[in-house]
Amino acid sequence: MAEEKKKSAWGYVGVWAVLAVLTVLTWVLGTKLKLGPMGLPVALLIAVAKTVLVAMFFMHLVEQPGARRVVFPVSVLFLALLMGGTLIDAMTRIRMARPDGIEDELEPKRPASTRTEPPGSPNRWMGN
Amino acid sequence: MSTETSPWEDHFSGPENQSHAAQLGMWIFLGSEVLLFTNLFVGYGVYRYYYPEVFAEASRHLKADWALVQTLLLVTSSLMVVLAVHYIRQGRQFLTALVLLLAILMGVGFLGIKGWEYWEHWKEGALPGEYYHFEEIPEQGGSLFYTLYFLLTGLHAIHMLVALGLLGWLAFGAVAGKYTAGYHIPVEVGGLYWHLVDVFWLFIYPLLYLVE
Numbered sequence: 001m002a003e004e005k006k007k008s009a010w011g012y013v014g015v016w017a018v019l020a021v022l023t024v025l026t027w028v029l030g031t032k033l034k035l036g037p038m039g040l041p042v043a044l045l046i047a048v049a050k051t052v053l054v055a056m057f058f059m060h061l062v063e064q065p066g067a068r069r070v071v072f073p074v075s076v077l078f079l080a081l082l083m084g085g086t087l088i089d090a091m092t093r094i095r096m097a098r099p100d101g102i103e104d105e106l107e108p109k110r111p112a113s114t115r116t117e118p119p120g121s122p123n124r125w126m127g128n
Numbered sequence: 129m130s131t132e133t134s135p136w137e138d139h140f141s142g143p144e145n146q147s148h149a150a151q152l153g154m155w156i157f158l159g160s161e162v163l164l165f166t167n168l169f170v171g172y173g174v175y176r177y178y179y180p181e182v183f184a185e186a187s188r189h190l191k192a193d194w195a196l197v198q199t200l201l202l203v204t205s206s207l208m209v210v211l212a213v214h215y216i217r218q219g220r221q222f223l224t225a226l227v228l229l230l231a232i233l234m235g236v237g238f239l240g241i242k243g244w245e246y247w248e249h250w251k252e253g254a255l256p257g258e259y260y261h262f263e264e265i266p267e268q269g270g271s272l273f274y275t276l277y278f279l280l281t282g283l284h285a286i287h288m289l290v291a292l293g294l295l296g297w298l299a300f301g302a303v304a305g306k307y308t309a310g311y312h313i314p315v316e317v318g319g320l321y322w323h324l325v326d327v328f329w330l331f332i333y334p335l336l337y338l339v340e
Contacts, residue, residue: 009214016207023203027196030338043334050203050330058210059323060316068148068155075159079166083173090174 015057022050135311147313154317158324161287165328168283172276172335179269186265186273187339189254191245195337198238199329205234206326209295209319212302219309221302228299231322235292242285249274280332287325294318 026046029035035042056062061069140146176183208231215223253261256275260267298318301307307315 007214009211012207012210012214016203019203019206020200023196023199026334026338027192027199030334031192039338043338044331047330047334051327054206054323054327054330058206059320060213064151068152071152071155071159072162075162079162079169082166083170086170087173087177090177 012057015053019050019053022046135306135313143310147316150313150317151320154320158320161324165280165283168276168280169331169335172280175269175272175276176339179272182266182269183273184339186254186270186277187337189252189264190277190337191248192337194241194245195333198241199333201234201238201241202326202329205231205238206323208234209322212298213312213316213319216302216307216312216315217309221305221307224307224315225299225302228295228302232292232295232299235288235295239285239288239292242281246278249278277336280336284325284328284332287328291318291322291325294321 026043029046030039030043055072061072136143137146140149208227211227212224212231215227249255253259253263254265254270254274255261256278257271260271260274262270262274265273295318298307298315301314
C-alpha cells in the first residue's frame, strides 16, 4: 500500500468538476435553451457521458481486471435490447392495436394533445 | 491468517482472491439492479412515444430547478464516497468516516427535497393511477406520466434509503477501526452501490424533469 500513499485525490475532484458542469449544462439546455426534437438525444448523450465518468473513475472500472469490467456493459446491452425491441414493437403496431386507436364514435372526447401523431405525419418515425 | 476476529476467510486462498470475489459479486448485483430499473425506463419510453405532448406538458409542472440542486447534491456525495475509498486505501480512518458523514448529509438533503416535492404533488392532486385528479394535465397520458414519475423516483428513493443505511454502517465501522489500509473490501463494495444509485438519478433527472 506504500504507492497508494502518494496518490493524490485531485483527480477525483477534477472528475467531479466535469460532472457538475455537465449537470448545469443539461439543465440550461433543458429549461432555458429548449432544443426541441434534439433535446432528448442531447440530454441522454450528456447522461451517458456522466455515467461513463462515474463508472470509470468513481467506480474504479478503469483499474479493474477481467470479468468485473464486463458485467456492467453487458447489463447496459440488455437494457438497450429490451428498450429497442419494445419501442420498435410499439412504433410499428397498426393503429387499432394502440391506446389511441379506438374508432372515433367509441372514443371519449379528449384533447388532441393526448393523441399520438396520425400515420404519415412527419413527426411519426415509423408505423402504418 | 484466520482467527476469530480476522475478516479474511480461509476458503479464498488469499486476500486478493477474497477482494476479487466480493467485487465481482457486487458488480453482478449492480447488473441485476440495472435490469430492475430497465423495466421502468422501457415503460417510460413506450408511453412517452404514445403521449409526447402530455409528457412534455406534465414535465413542465415538475420542479426542474430543485432537481438540479438534487443532482448536484448526489454528484457531490459521490465525490465524498470515492474520497472515502481513497482515504481508507491509505488507512486514514477518521477522514474516511468524515467524508462518509458528509455524503450521508447530502443524501438526506436530497430525500428532504424529494419529500417536499411529493407533498406538493399531493396537494395539487398529481398522484398515480386512480388517485389522479390534476385538472391542468389531461388524465390520459398525464396519469401515466405521474405514475411513472412516482415509480421511478420512489424506487430510487428506496434505494437511497438502503444506501444511506449502508454508508452509516461503513462510517461507524471506520470510526470503530474495522477497516484499514489492508482490509477495506466493504468500503469499496458499498461505495459501488452508492455510485450506481447516483447513475440512475443521472437518467431519471433529464427524462422526467427536462422533457422538451
